[in-house]
Amino acid sequence: xxxxxxxxxxxxxxxxxxxxxxxxxxxxxxxxxxxxxxxxxxxxxxxxxxxxxxxxxxxxxxxxxxxxxxxxxxxxxxxxxxxxxxxxxxxxxxxxxxxxxxxxxxxxxxxxxxxxxxxxxxxxxxxxxxxxxxxxxxxxxxxxxxxxxxxxxxxxxxxxxxxxxxxxxxxxxxxxxxxxxxxxxxxxxxxxxxxxxxxxxxxxxxxxxxxxxxxxxxxxxxxxxxxxxxxxxxxxxxxxxxxxxxxxxxxxxxxxxxxxxxxxxxxxxxxxxxxxxxxxxxxxxxxxxxxxxxxxxxxxxxxxxxxxxxxxxxxxxxxxxxxxxxxxxxxxxxxxxxxxxxxxxxxxxxxxxxxxxxxxxxxxxxxxxxxxxxxxxxxxxxxxxxxxxxx
Amino acid sequence: xxxxxxxxxxxxxxxxxxxxxxxxxxxxxxxxxxxxxxxxxxxxxxxxxxxxxxxxxxxxxxxxxxxxxxxxxxxxxxxxxxxxxxxxxxxxxxxxxxxxxxxxxxxxxxxxxxxxxxxxxxxxxxxxxxxxxxxxxxxxxxxxxxxxxxxxxxxxxxxxxxxxxxxxxxxxxxxxxxxxxxxxxxxxxxxxxxxxxxxxxxxxxxxxxxxxxxxxxxxxxxxxxxxxxxxxxxxxxxxxxxxxxxxxxxxxxxxxxxxxxxxxxxxxxxxxxxxxxxxxxxxxxxxxxxxxxxxxxxxxxxxxxxxxxxxxxxxxxxxxxxxxxxxxxxxxxxxxxxxxxxxxxxxxxxxxxxxxxxxxxxxxxxxxxxxxxxxxxxxxxxxxxxxxxxx
DNA sequence: TTGTAAGCGTTATCAA
DNA sequence: TTGATAACGCTTACAA
Numbered sequence: 184x185x186x187x188x189x190x191x192x193x194x195x196x197x198x199x200x201x202x203x204x205x206x207x208x209x210x211x212x213x214x215x216x217x218x219x220x221x222x223x224x225x226x227x228x229x230x231x232x233x234x235x236x237x238x239x240x241x242x243x244x245x246x247x248x249x250x251x252x253x254x255x256x257x258x259x260x261x262x263x264x265x266x267x268x269x270x271x272x273x274x275x276x277x278x279x280x281x282x283x284x285x286x287x288x289x290x291x292x293x294x295x296x297x298x299x300x301x302x303x304x305x306x307x308x309x310x311x312x313x314x315x316x317x318x319x320x321x322x323x324x325x326x327x328x329x330x331x332x333x334x335x336x337x338x339x340x341x342x343x344x345x346x347x348x349x350x351x352x353x354x355x356x357x358x359x360x361x362x363x364x365x366x367x368x369x370x371x372x373x374x375x376x377x378x379x380x381x382x383x384x385x386x387x388x389x390x391x392x393x394x395x396x397x398x399x400x401x402x403x404x405x406x407x408x409x410x411x412x413x414x415x416x417x418x419x420x421x422x423x424x425x426x427x428x429x430x431x432x433x434x435x436x437x438x439x440x441x442x443x444x445x446x447x448x449x450x451x452x453x454x455x456x457x458x459x460x461x462x463x464x465x466x467x468x469x470x471x472x473x474x475x476x477x478x479x480x481x482x483x484x485x486x487x488x489x490x491x492x493x494x495x496x497x498x499x500x501x502x503x504x505x506x507x508x509x510x511x512x513x514x515x516x517x518x519x520x521x522x523x524x525x526x527x528x529x530x531x532x533x534x535x536x537x538x539x540x541x542x543x544x545x546x547x548x549x550x551x552x553x554x555x556x557x558x559x560x561x562x563x564x565x566x567x568x569x570x571x572x573x574x
Numbered sequence: 575x576x577x578x579x580x581x582x583x584x585x586x587x588x589x590x591x592x593x594x595x596x597x598x599x600x601x602x603x604x605x606x607x608x609x610x611x612x613x614x615x616x617x618x619x620x621x622x623x624x625x626x627x628x629x630x631x632x633x634x635x636x637x638x639x640x641x642x643x644x645x646x647x648x649x650x651x652x653x654x655x656x657x658x659x660x661x662x663x664x665x666x667x668x669x670x671x672x673x674x675x676x677x678x679x680x681x682x683x684x685x686x687x688x689x690x691x692x693x694x695x696x697x698x699x700x701x702x703x704x705x706x707x708x709x710x711x712x713x714x715x716x717x718x719x720x721x722x723x724x725x726x727x728x729x730x731x732x733x734x735x736x737x738x739x740x741x742x743x744x745x746x747x748x749x750x751x752x753x754x755x756x757x758x759x760x761x762x763x764x765x766x767x768x769x770x771x772x773x774x775x776x777x778x779x780x781x782x783x784x785x786x787x788x789x790x791x792x793x794x795x796x797x798x799x800x801x802x803x804x805x806x807x808x809x810x811x812x813x814x815x816x817x818x819x820x821x822x823x824x825x826x827x828x829x830x831x832x833x834x835x836x837x838x839x840x841x842x843x844x845x846x847x848x849x850x851x852x853x854x855x856x857x858x859x860x861x862x863x864x865x866x867x868x869x870x871x872x873x874x875x876x877x878x879x880x881x882x883x884x885x886x887x888x889x890x891x892x893x894x895x896x897x898x899x900x901x902x903x904x905x906x907x908x909x910x911x912x913x914x915x916x917x918x919x920x921x922x923x924x925x926x927x928x929x930x931x932x933x934x935x936x937x938x939x940x941x942x943x944x945x946x947x948x949x950x951x952x953x954x955x956x957x958x959x960x961x962x963x964x965x
Numbered sequence: 966t967t968g969t970a971a972g973c974g975t976t977a978t979c980a981a
Numbered sequence: 982t983t984g985a986t987a988a989c990g991c992t993t994a995c996a997a
Contacts (some may be wrong), residue, residue, distance in 0.1 A: 198705055200974055211984040216976060223993045226982060243705030247647065248974030250638035258686070263668075277654075277667065281689040288688065293708060295649070296687035297679065298672040313590055314634030316990095456650060461907040491911035498913055516852040517908065520882035522889055591990055602968045607992060617966060639990035642973045707974095 199240035205312045208236045218503040219244075247292075250316065258293040259283075259543060264305040264325065267300060274515045275532055276324075279346070282536020283322065290544065292319075302327075308336055320543050322346050323393070326429040333392040344543040345395040346535070347430055384553040394546050395554045396539045400430050403528055403560050404437035407482055407510055410526075410562055414570045416480040416508060418451040422467045422492065424484040426456040431484065434512075437481075451476070457488065464488025472507075479571035480508040486517045486554070489525055493567065504569035514563060523566035530560040590631040593813075599627045610635075639682075641707065649684040650674075650934060651709040654718065655696040656689065665877075665906045666923055667715075670737070673927025674713065681935065683710075693718075697726055704730045711934050713737050714784070717820040724783040735934040736786040737926070738821055781859035785937050786945045787930045791821050794919055794951050798901055799836070799874055801953055806961045807871040807899060809842040813883065814856050815875040817847040822875065825903075831872075842867070848879065855879025859886040863898075870962035871899040877908045880916055884958065895960035906952060914957035921951040 201219075205212045210229055217225045218233035219242075225233075250256045261283070263276065284294055295318055299305050312318045319486070320342035323332050336343040373447035404421075411419055421438050423431050435454040442452040455471075457463035464483060472495070483489035489511035496503050503509055503523055511518050512561055535557045542555055586774070593608075601620055608615045609624035610633075616624070641647045654667065675685055686709055690696050700723070703709045711733035714723050727734040741876040795812075802810055812829050814878045826845040846862075848854035851950050855874060862869055863886065874880035880902035887894050894900055894914055902909050905918035926948045933946055 187855075198707065202974080212975085213977080213985080214983060217983095220976085224982065229982080239971090241701075241705060243702055245642070245709050245974050246706040247638045247641035248989090249976080251636070251642050251991090252975040252977080253989090256638065277689070282689070284689055287692075291702075293686045294688065295684050296671070298668065298675055299679075310680075311634055314632060315637040316589065355960050368746040461911040464733065465911070487907050487911065490908070494911050494913040516878050517881070518851045520856070520878065520885045521912070593990080604969080604993075605967065608967095611992085613993095615966070620966080636990050639973090640992080642975085643991040643993085644973090663992085821984090 196355060198245070199237075199242045200245070201242075204236050204242055205231060207240070208233050256297050256316055256319050257291065258318045259287060259540075260295045260297070260309075260312050260321040261324065262305045262308055262321070263296075263298045264300070264302050266300055275513060278532040279536040279539075280325070280539075282533030284536075285533070286537050286540035286544070287506050302331070305406055308329060309335060309341060310341065313341050320344070320547055322539055322543060327394075327427045329427070329431055330429070337392040338341040342543065342546045343393050344546060345393050345397075346539045347397060347428075370407060392552075394542055394550075394552050396535065396542050396557055397554065398430075398530060398535065398557045399559055400433040401437035403438070403512075404434050404482075405441050406560075407512075407563050408438070408441040408529065410564065410568065411480045411482075411508065411510070412445055412447075414480075414508065414568060416571055417447060418476060418478040419447075419480045419482065420452070420471055420478040421454040421482045422464060422488055423454045423456045424459045424473075431456065434484065451478070457484075459485055459488065461487050461491040464491040465495050468492040471497060472496070472501065477507075479506070480510070480568070482510045482512065484512045486511045486513050486515045486525075486527065489527075490517050490521050493521055493523075494527065504567050504571050508568040508571065510562075510568060518565070526565045526568040527563050528560050529563045531558050534558060587956065588700055589636070590628075590633045591636070592633075594631060595624060595627050595633055598631070599624050619708040647707055647710050649686055649709050650678060650931075651686045651688070651700075651703050651712040652715065653696045653699055653712070654687075654689045655691070655693050657691055668903060669916065669923040670715070670927040670930075673924030673929075674931040675927075676924070677928050677931035677935070690908065693722065697722060700726060700730065700732060700776050704732050707862060711735070711938055713930055713934060717786075718818045720818070721820070725850075728783040733934065733937045734784050735930055735937060736784050736788075737930045738788060746908050783943075785933055785941075787948055788945065789821075789921060789926065789931050789948045790950055791824040792828035792831070794903075795825050795873075796832050797951075797953050798903075798919065799829070801955065801959065802871045802873075802899065802901070803836055803838075805871075805899065805959060808838060809867060809869040810838075810871045810873065811843070811862055811869040812845040812873045813862075813875060813879055814845045814847045815850045822847065825875065841870070848875075850876055850879065852878050852882040855882040856886050859883040863887070863890060863892065868898075870897070871959070873901045873903065875903045877902045877904050877906045877916075877918070880918075881908050881912050884912055884914075895958050896963050899959040899962065901953075901959060909919070909956070917956045917959040918954050920954045922949050925949060930949050 185433050201212050201215045205215045208215065208229075210233065214225050214229060215233050215237075218230040219237060246257050261280065273345065280294070280296065287294055295298070295312070297308060299308060309321060312321070318341075321336065323336070323343055323345045324347055326347050333343070333345065352455045416501075421434065425431055435456075438452065438454055439449070442449060450462055454466050456465055464487065468491070471481065481492055483492055489509055493503055493509055496507050496509075501507050509525055511527040513528040518525035518527040538555060538557055546552075586752060592603050596606045598609045599606065599620075601624065605616050605620060606628075609621040610628060629847045637648050652671065655816050658794065666830070671687065678685055686703070690699060700712065703712070709732075712727065714727070714734055715738055717736050717738050724734070724736065743946075764963070812825065814826055816822055826847075829843065830844055833840060846858050848858055855878065859872065859882070862872065872883055874883055880900055884894055884900055887898050887900075892898050900916055902916045902918040905920040909916035910919045929946060929948055933944075938942075
């Protein structure tokens with residue numbers, strides 16, 4: 184081994200190119216290219232020889248050259264638009280990203296990941312990536328009810344998949360079309376199978392411009408309501424996340440539907456929105472508990488707020504689950520380390536990421552525009568939910 | 575607007591190239607290149623005109639072409655080697671990444687972010703990135719006491735910066751395996767201050783192969799000890815993270831030094847290692863609290879374990895901070911949502927990321943190999959630490 | 966101060 | 982089945 188300083192400084196070894204392989208295998212460059220890309224037009228013998236030499240030399244295609252020549256950058260993009268401070272405690276994104284990469288890296292596709300401050304920056308970044316030909320496609324997260332991104336991406340012709348589902352159904356408070364689905368019945372409005380259905384826009388309109396993978400928040404909310412209603416809860420408040428997000432709207436809508444279905448009073452079963460922070464989660468909880476007839480159960484849209492809410496209850500000496508039941512939407516270590524441990528809606532987030540990546544690859548391969556549904560989350564009942572004490 | 579389906583499908587608008595600009599501005603391609611890259615050799619007038627046309631056309635350099643021609647890929651890499659399950663609740667990485675990108679994106683440099691299962695995959699990925707010329711440099715996180723990555727990267731000649739500090743001081747013969755502290759003789763007292771200096775390799779050897787940015791864990795631990803000792807604690811246990819990580823070793827070492835300095839009993843002031851998970855944090859806490867003379871204070875190496883520990887105390891009816899004080903190494907929403915709120919060591923993680931990115935850029939610009947120290951973290955005293963009750 | 970032309974490493978088009 | 986050869990879009994000598 185050379186001296187450390189020298190090693191760190193020395194010129195990098197030259198990377199082998201196709202030309203090197205061609206020379207060494209005694210064939211032309213184009214033969215090498217064909218051989219290495221599994222294209223017809225080269226004999227088995229030559230192919231094998233070329234492969235062996237490439238292996239020996241440790242050759243890997245120069246991604247820039249490939250991108251310049253072919254049309255593919257060999258990379259996908261993922262932008263997270265969040266103010267730096269709110270880059271929180273959530274395990275959601277890292278898990279999502281890990282699932283995405285499981286699929287992409289198997290195809291030697293890299294992931295460009297960028298955190299920006301806001302939606303405008305995100306759009307600007309898409310434009311730049313597009314102009315620079317940096318990425319072959321992008322995954323759009325945190326879809327909103329009024330989202331400029333699909334239109335932009337469609338206009339740019341940059342393949343994209345929306346992760347997290349289509350926007351909520353239109354501003355229809357009564358939600359007549361999803362009216363009275365009996366539990367378990369595979370309702371026509373919510374296809375359990377992931378078929379591209381542009382014909383059934385009522386409850387879950389496939390996004391008009393981009394393919395979409397999403398979780399069925401409506402059914403998930405129904406499961407939570409089943410659980411709480413079954414325990415005897417009649418005053419249930421949903422502390423939701425950011426009002427602009429599509430899934431927030433879907434959850435709020437679903438809570439209404441489920442409340443109506445059971446003839447519950449809408450003044451006692453409703454949603455309030457927050458910014459997902461522990462601070463707003465705690466604040467909302469305080470307000471609710473101060474009311475004349477406080478809820479007997481609260482559903483939080485993320486784990487951090489749920490834990491914050493549990494903490495507020497503890498401060499006030501309100502027993503959980505005796506006087507207040509708590510459900511967290513999204514499970515994580517947080518829900519298991521608190522005391523009592525929190526009942527949570529468990530999703531397979533890496534699986535969701537894999538699904539999204541697969542769908543993006545499908546779009547790149549010219550697949551049809553469609554809406555794919557992820558696995559339905561299940562409710563993990565723990566110690567924070569129980570039959571409410573009378574009163 | 576065209577019909578949605580058509581918009582999504584239609585061929586993307588052609589991206590403008592230098593040739594387009596040249597034609598439109600009535601100059602040669604090379605003049606355009608010079609003008610846009612701030613190189614001498616074109617008149618002010620031409621430069622202005624070219625710039626204006628480029629602006630009009632919304633031109634952005636094709637990253638592949640630039641990478642192929644020049645030597646720069648215009649991207650950096652960051653690999654996180656973690657089993658998918660342990661992709662936890664930590665806010666650390668997203669914050670680090672956001673800081674890194676603040677610096678990189680200002681220079682139009684992208685970040686390739688990849689999550690892999692283990693260190694071998696990480697090394698393989700570096701080789702691939704190098705061979706593919708995908709990245710100009712990488713940021714190495716989670717440095718280990720015995721780390722193969724610096725040597726690999728140095729050998730490849732891939733510029734890199736180690737984020738998180740140099741490995742711990744060499745093997746300490748007195749080092750008892752974590753968990754069973756021997757009443758070893760006090761080792762030579764280390765200097766309380768740990769300056770990054772090549773002349774003082776004992777405490778903090780700058781990494782021999784790569785530039786490094788790091789936080790002074792020794793001083794941070796000293797601060798925690800100051801706080802707890804000042805409150806009257808004499809039985810203090812440090813529930814550390816993964817034993818192989820460099821900063822874990824530094825913290826363990828520092829705890830010993832600080833204990834010795836104050837004449838504390840090493841059987842009562844020691845470290846145990848874990849895998850950072852809530853489960854192991856809770857388990858270690860249970861074991862400690864079951865001991866004949868349980869600690870009066872526990873320092874946890876991350877926020878998740880600290881919250882888990884607090885939960886264990888709550889389960890057993892051990893008042894915090896009355897009978898047990900708790901300190902979390904690294905602050906996050908978690909520490910603020912629990913009840914009581916946890917005293918935590920607060921670091922400027924985005925700032926640390928910025929520093930790392932700056933250092934990487936410096937290395938790329940041919941700067942010297944060096945070790946840079948981040949801002950010293952401070953201890954945010956909250957409600958989980960107090961004078962221990964007698965007994 | 967300008968324009969011409971030769972690369973960078975692939976892929977893709979054609980003859981041979 | 983092969984092997985030249987021309988793109989791809991940019992940078993950079995080198996000439997004008």
